[in-house]
Amino acid sequence: MRVAEGGSVLVTGGAGYIGSHVVAELLAAGRRVVILDDFSNAARDVPERIAAIGPGAPELVEGDVRDAGVLDMVFSRHEIDAVVHMAGLKAVAESVAEPLRYMRVNVGGAVALMEAMLAHRVGRLVFSSSATVYGLPEANPIPEGAPLRAVNPYGRTKLVVEQTIGEVVAARPEFAAVSLRYFNPVGAHVSGLIGEDPRGVPNNLFPYVAQTAAGVRERLSVFGDDYPTPDGTAIRDYIHVVDLARGHLAALDFLLAGEGAGRHLAVNLGRGRGHSVLEAVAAFGAAVGRAIPYAIAPRRAGDVAESVADARLAAELFGWRAGLDLRRMCADQWAFQSRLLLR
Numbered sequence: 001m002r003v004a005e006g007g008s009v010l011v012t013g014g015a016g017y018i019g020s021h022v023v024a025e026l027l028a029a030g031r032r033v034v035i036l037d038d039f040s041n042a043a044r045d046v047p048e049r050i051a052a053i054g055p056g057a058p059e060l061v062e063g064d065v066r067d068a069g070v071l072d073m074v075f076s077r078h079e080i081d082a083v084v085h086m087a088g089l090k091a092v093a094e095s096v097a098e099p100l101r102y103m104r105v106n107v108g109g110a111v112a113l114m115e116a117m118l119a120h121r122v123g124r125l126v127f128s129s130s131a132t133v134y135g136l137p138e139a140n141p142i143p144e145g146a147p148l149r150a151v152n153p154y155g156r157t158k159l160v161v162e163q164t165i166g167e168v169v170a171a172r173p174e175f176a177a178v179s180l181r182y183f184n185p186v187g188a189h190v191s192g193l194i195g196e197d198p199r200g201v202p203n204n205l206f207p208y209v210a211q212t213a214a215g216v217r218e219r220l221s222v223f224g225d226d227y228p229t230p231d232g233t234a235i236r237d238y239i240h241v242v243d244l245a246r247g248h249l250a251a252l253d254f255l256l257a258g259e260g261a262g263r264h265l266a267v268n269l270g271r272g273r274g275h276s277v278l279e280a281v282a283a284f285g286a287a288v289g290r291a292i293p294y295a296i297a298p299r300r301a302g303d304v305a306e307s308v309a310d311a312r313l314a315a316e317l318f319g320w321r322a323g324l325d326l327r328r329m330c331a332d333q334w335a336f337q338s339r340l341l342l343r
């Protein structure tokens with residue numbers, strides 16, 4: 001990061017898949033980091049693995065982001081200059097089954113966190129939003145000004161939090177925030193020490209492909225080959241998780257430099273180019289050195305044919321662009337998966 005501040009960055013959900021990479025990049029940039037995580041969806045040894053990457057180690061506070069007492073303790077004991085809020089629940093199908101839990105955790109967590117930030121005069125927030133807020137996009141690539149219409153409870157929690165952040169900034173102009181709308185984060189840290197290790201059956205393509213390549217699963221199901229795309233399979237804007245993490249540092253730099261004061265900006269983080277499911281599967285096979293077995297299955301309800309970011313705003317505002325390509329995403333995901341098999 002360019003701005004050398006004395007304090008720490010608080011990363012809620014910092015032991016999670018994306019959070020661990022954000023923490024690793026912050027440490028690499030020489031920042032002090034405090035993780036707040038309840039380990040509801042993270043392995044206990046993630047902070048140790050982040051420390052093994054180095055330099056330095058994050059401070060760890062184990063607790064729930066909705067717990068006002070824990071938040072008060074964190075902000076009182078540590079000099080925090082900015083917060084990256086990533087703690088939350090993220091499985092679309094689960095959100096359909098348990099909408100109230102998703103509201104309670106995702107919206108309740110953001111509210112409790114912002115109350116504590118205001119009480120402790122911490123006014124810089126980066127929030128993990130999602131391309132899900134665009135619902136079924138009218139056109140691709142999708143600019144930030146596209147209509148917002150979340151089509152499931154998970155996406156609605158992201159929209160409600162974005163809107164609430166906007167209202168807080170309007171009421172308290174000393175507050176400045178960026179909501180980052182992620183497209184499809186994949187891959188892992190080049191060390192192979194941190195990555196996505198979902199519990200149970202993976203919801204996302206890459207962990208499933210990696211487990212299939214490793215022989216943990218027999219074959220991959222490709223959901224739908226009759227979409228209006230060149231090979232009939234759905235197109236996504238895959239972004240390497242390390243690029244995504246660096247996007248957070250660029251957004252923090254922007255906020256800590258005093259840019260965006262009194263504003264809430266929503267910014268896409270994607271590469272601005274899409275790959276079909278079959279292209280991604282072929283690239284993974286090339287990284288592993290053998291073809292990945294797959295079978296075509298019916299479309300999944302709620303999946304869109306294509307979702308690709310208009311990635312220009314992040315470049316204009318933060319000078320950030322995603323540089324790592326599909327080949328690197330596959331190679332790094334495979335390195336992480338291979339290491340998991342050895343543990």
Ligand SMILES: NC(=O)c1ccc[n+]([C@@H]2O[C@H](COP(=O)([O-])OP(=O)(O)OC[C@H]3O[C@@H](n4cnc5c(N)ncnc54)[C@H](O)[C@@H]3O)[C@@H](O)[C@H]2O)c1
Binds near residue numbers: 014017066085
């Ligand atoms: N992975 C994606 O494809 C994707 C896409 C768009 C947006 N996002 C958002 O990015 C954020 C991080 O996603 P991820 O993929 O790293 O998920 P993850 O589940 O790996 O990480 C979330 C972390 O938050 C922690 N957590 C959950 N509830 C908590 C609570 N109440 N208090 C404290 N900690 C809590 C979990 O233990 C976990 O470590 C989430 O907000 C998610 O909605 C993810």
